[in-house]
Amino acid sequence: MSSTSEFQTTLDNSVSALKESILQNLTYRLARFPNRATKRDWMLAVSYTARDRILERLQATQSTHQKNKVRRVYYLSLEFLMGRMLSNGLYNLGIFDNLTKAVEELGLNLEELRNEENDMGLGNGGLGRLAACFLDSLATLDYPAIGYGIYYEYGLFRQEFVNGYQIEHPDNWLKFGNPWEIVRPEYIQTIEMYGEVEYIFDDLGNYRPKWVNSKKVMGVPYDIPVPGYDTGTVILLRLWRSRAFEEFNLETFNQGGYVEAVREKSIGESISKVLYPNDKTENGKELRLVQQYFFVSCSLRDIIRRFKAENPGGWELFSSKVAVQLNDTHPAIAIAELSRILYDEENLSWEKTWEIVTQTFAYTNHTLMPEALEKWSVDLFGRVLPRHLQIIFEINKHHMEQIERHWPGDNEKKRILSIIEEGHPKMVRMAHLAVVGSYSVNGVAAIHTELLKKTLFPEFFELNPTKFNNKTNGITPRRWLQACNPLLSNLISSKIGKSWPKNIDELKKLEAFAEDAEFQKEFMRIKFENKKRLSAIIEKDCGVTVDPSALFDVQIKRLHEYKRQQLNLLHILTLYRRIIQNPNLDIQPRVFIFAAKAAPGYDMAKTIIKAINAVGEKINNDPRVENRIKVVFLPNYRVSLAQRIIPAADLSEQISTAGTEASGTGNMKLALNGALTIGTLDGANIEIKEEVGDENIFIFGHTVDEVEEIRKKGYNSFDYYHANEELKAVVDWIGSNYFTPDEHSGILAPLRWSLLEGGDRYLVLADYAQYIECQEKVGVAYRNHAAWAKMAILNTARVGKFSSDRTIHEYARNTWKLSQVPI
Numbered sequence: 059m060s061s062t063s064e065f066q067t068t069l070d071n072s073v074s075a076l077k078e079s080i081l082q083n084l085t086y087r088l089a090r091f092p093n094r095a096t097k098r099d100w101m102l103a104v105s106y107t108a109r110d111r112i113l114e115r116l117q118a119t120q121s122t123h124q125k126n127k128v129r130r131v132y133y134l135s136l137e138f139l140m141g142r143m144l145s146n147g148l149y150n151l152g153i154f155d156n157l158t159k160a161v162e163e164l165g166l167n168l169e170e171l172r173n174e175e176n177d178m179g180l181g182n183g184g185l186g187r188l189a190a191c192f193l194d195s196l197a198t199l200d201y202p203a204i205g206y207g208i209y210y211e212y213g214l215f216r217q218e219f220v221n222g223y224q225i226e227h228p229d230n231w232l233k234f235g236n237p238w239e240i241v242r243p244e245y246i247q248t249i250e251m252y253g254e255v256e257y258i259f260d261d262l263g264n265y266r267p268k269w270v271n272s273k274k275v276m277g278v279p280y281d282i283p284v285p286g287y288d289t290g291t292v293i294l295l296r297l298w299r300s301r302a303f304e305e306f307n308l309e310t311f312n313q314g315g316y317v318e319a320v321r322e323k324s325i326g327e328s329i330s331k332v333l334y335p336n337d338k339t340e341n342g343k344e345l346r347l348v349q350q351y352f353f354v355s356c357s358l359r360d361i362i363r364r365f366k367a368e369n370p371g372g373w374e375l376f377s378s379k380v381a382v383q384l385n386d387t388h389p390a391i392a393i394a395e396l397s398r399i400l401y402d403e404e405n406l407s408w409e410k411t412w413e414i415v416t417q418t419f420a421y422t423n424h425t426l427m428p429e430a431l432e433k434w435s436v437d438l439f440g441r442v443l444p445r446h447l448q449i450i451f452e453i454n455k456h457h458m459e460q461i462e463r464h465w466p467g468d469n470e471k472k473r474i475l476s477i478i479e480e481g482h483p484k485m486v487r488m489a490h491l492a493v494v495g496s497y498s499v500n501g502v503a504a505i506h507t508e509l510l511k512k513t514l515f516p517e518f519f520e521l522n523p524t525k526f527n528n529k530t531n532g533i534t535p536r537r538w539l540q541a542c543n544p545l546l547s548n549l550i551s552s553k554i555g556k557s558w559p560k561n562i563d564e565l566k567k568l569e570a571f572a573e574d575a576e577f578q579k580e581f582m583r584i585k586f587e588n589k590k591r592l593s594a595i596i597e598k599d600c601g602v603t604v605d606p607s608a609l610f611d612v613q614i615k616r617l618h619e620y621k622r623q624q625l626n627l628l629h630i631l632t633l634y635r636r637i638i639q640n641p642n643l644d645i646q647p648r649v650f651i652f653a654a655k656a657a658p659g660y661d662m663a664k665t666i667i668k669a670i671n672a673v674g675e676k677i678n679n680d681p682r683v684e685n686r687i688k689v690v691f692l693p694n695y696r697v698s699l700a701q702r703i704i705p706a707a708d709l710s711e712q713i714s715t716a717g718t719e720a721s722g723t724g725n726m727k728l729a730l731n732g733a734l735t736i737g738t739l740d741g742a743n744i745e746i747k748e749e750v751g752d753e754n755i756f757i758f759g760h761t762v763d764e765v766e767e768i769r770k771k772g773y774n775s776f777d778y779y780h781a782n783e784e785l786k787a788v789v790d791w792i793g794s795n796y797f798t799p800d801e802h803s804g805i806l807a808p809l810r811w812s813l814l815e816g817g818d819r820y821l822v823l824a825d826y827a828q829y830i831e832c833q834e835k836v837g838v839a840y841r842n843h844a845a846w847a848k849m850a851i852l853n854t855a856r857v858g859k860f861s862s863d864r865t866i867h868e869y870a871r872n873t874w875k876l877s878q879v880p881i
């Protein structure tokens with residue numbers, strides 16, 4: 059019987075039983091012997107020990123769901139950025155403490171074993187991590203749910219710096235096997251692509267389209283169990299791996315080409331090989347479309363198989379049992395695929411087909427930037443998915459008829475709203491397909507949703523105002539406070555009890571301690587401990603010694619011009635210049651900490667990385683600085699590294715141009731761990747400000763309305779450049795060869811160019827002066843330890859709104875109409 063959870067299990071969770079289990083798994087499952095086992099072997103044995111206990115609950119959950127024929131939500135996403143699985147599993151099972159002891163009794167250290175685990179890095183950034191946080195909340199809150207995606211053999215690339223430049227390496231995360239995967243050959247799906255459409259008479263004498271000469275590929279499901287926290291529920295993440303359909307091409311085979319025939323298999327196997335490393339659309343790559351269709355088709359077939367098994371009666375019940383959430387437009391082809399299955403394969407009428415489809419799908423938008431909206435050329439689309447292209451034209455025809463009814467004779471409206479963009483070449487607009495085919499369209503923060511309605515899809519909004527709604531993002535407090543910051547978690551539990559990880563509003567009770575001098579000291583002592591730990595990582599990974607009593611100023615997120623790491627760099631240069639010009643300058647010592655991956659083909663982002671590294675190299679080795687500022691760029695940003703950095707942050711940089719960051723989620727993680735935000739009024743920063751109070755956040759910069767105003771008047775960054783001596787100096791400085799004396803001339807010049815001649819698309823220069831001024835206030839505020847501690851505590855106490863539990867309850871109640879099913 060379980061000692062730490064109320065859920066009744068047969069496997070024993072006592073220290074001695076766990077120890078026994080670890081040894082059994084090591085010996086019989088891994089075939090390793092205790093005296094010869096490596097740390098990795100032990101980590102695997104411990105993982106299997108946790109997994110055995112998770113599987114019991116998985117079976118109980120899945121059989122309860124089946125027996126009750128429950129309504130489920132299916133979360134379709136090209137990305138699930140799960141990070142490490144072990145500690146999260148142990149916390150959620152409630153066996154962390156006993157397992158720590160068991161491992162100790164075996165003469166090992168759990169912390170060390172945990173570091174042996176590779177991250178499950180099957181995502182780029184915010185969108186992928188959001189999907190992972192949502193699974194944690196769905197399981198914790200007992201919602202019937204399944205996540206569907208791709209089992210990439212290579213996740214997001216591993217990043218290394220060589221001479222300050224980003225070098226990408228393949229992330230071979232499966233090299234030593236994955237103890238969390240459960241392969242399910244009994245649920246293999248076969249899907250089709252390419253070929254052409256022919257018209258033939260069917261058995262009923264109807265003239266019908268038929269998709270012929272298609273290529274077949276198999277999808278093999280790999281299940282990753284996701285246990286909820288303090289509950290019996292375990293849900294599934296089902297990821298598809300592609301396999302060649304035919305053993306051999308028989309023709310080639312029979313002609314004696316045995317080796318060639320076997321080699322041809324690799325085409326089918328390449329689909330699930332690698333995650334695309336862009337976090338904005340990379341246009342037109344055929345393999346990406348093939349990936350999207352592959353996993354969508356496998357997933358829909360799996361959903362339909364389950365639906366039919368539980369509901370033999372026919373299609374009437376489908377949309378009452380199935381809700382499908384589309385994580386951005388990446389899986390939006392599902393709208394055409396379900397239409398095709400119902401209409402072509404199940405022979406429903408078009409009206410019935412469309413009714414079911416539009417009661418099934420809901421679409422989440424994650425970006426406003428027009429250039430990031432997914433489009434496929436009609437040519438490419440028709441080659442890969444000829445029948446789907448026809449179906450999209452059919453959908454569009456009915457859509458155009460609706461527009462004609464709403465705006466009779468208005469062809470301009472039809473042009474704007476069409477799923478097909480009439481240009482050279484013609485394009486399929488996936489966002490329009492997603493909006494037309496879904497009953498719900500949501501943004502991910504209040505301002506983002508307002509901008510969706512007002513600027514991205516105003517005509518769709520006018521056509522269908524009730525379709526649009528907001529679901530402000532959230533993060534799981536289990537991983538992003540309990541697991542990543544055990545010292546702070548224990549302090550919190552000692553004051554307000556242990557129920558906060560599941561009832562996050564309990565954190566409000568910490569407000570009572572915000573002015574308590576003892577508590578403040580304890581809170582900041584823990585921050586200091588976390589900073590010491592991060593300093594050791596910085597020493598090891600960057601070779602830079604930093605002082606943990608300095609202010610840790612943190613910007614961790616994908617490298618993007620709109621996120622404005624270059625604005626942070628201009629601030630650093632400004633301080634450096636001031637120090638050189640005034641050797642006695644008395645400023646709060648700071649460590650500037652960056653971590654970010656740049657998309658491999660995004661040259662400007664890579665130049666910004668090089669610039670930060672070059673400036674850091676110079677500053678860190680300049681004796682005149684006397685350690686007042688240090689600049690470090692931690693390589694290979696990933697979930698497990700975020701879990702180390704976030705608890706150690708004093709200041710959270712959230713400095714995107716207003717109107718560009720849909721929500722942000724790192725902002726929430728950092729605030730929850732007691733970092734103060736310096737930020738623009740963008741994305742969820744606005745809601746963070748509302749929660750923590752104006753006096754506990756540092757806001758600067760032009761607002762969305764002001765940005766619009768500036769752009770309307772015609773923005774000229776040279777105006778700011780010429781008007782501000784200090785700004786001019788640092789912009790010229792970074793564009794010069796000063797920081798890269800040993801390299802080809804001009805390698806950092808594009809940075810200056812983009813801020814001036816290039817037009818400064820993200821208004822860096824327009825926000826510079828306000829940013830510098832705001833940073834001065836931060837430096838002064840940090841020197842008042844008690845006042846800073848109070849602000850930090852109030853941040854932790856007041857950001858409960860940003861638990862993904864709240865977000866998931868909102869989706870469940872308002873979008874999915876989903877009930878909780880306790881196990």
Ligand code: 26Q
Nearest residue numbers: 184185337338339340424502719720721722723
């Ligand atoms: C699309 C087509 C081809 C190749 C790549 C892509 C692609 C992949 C990933 C496009 C976009 C992404 C990821 C986007 C993303 O992470 N967006 C972020 O989503 C977060 C969760 O809602 C928000 O908090 C962030 O503001 C948003 O930038």
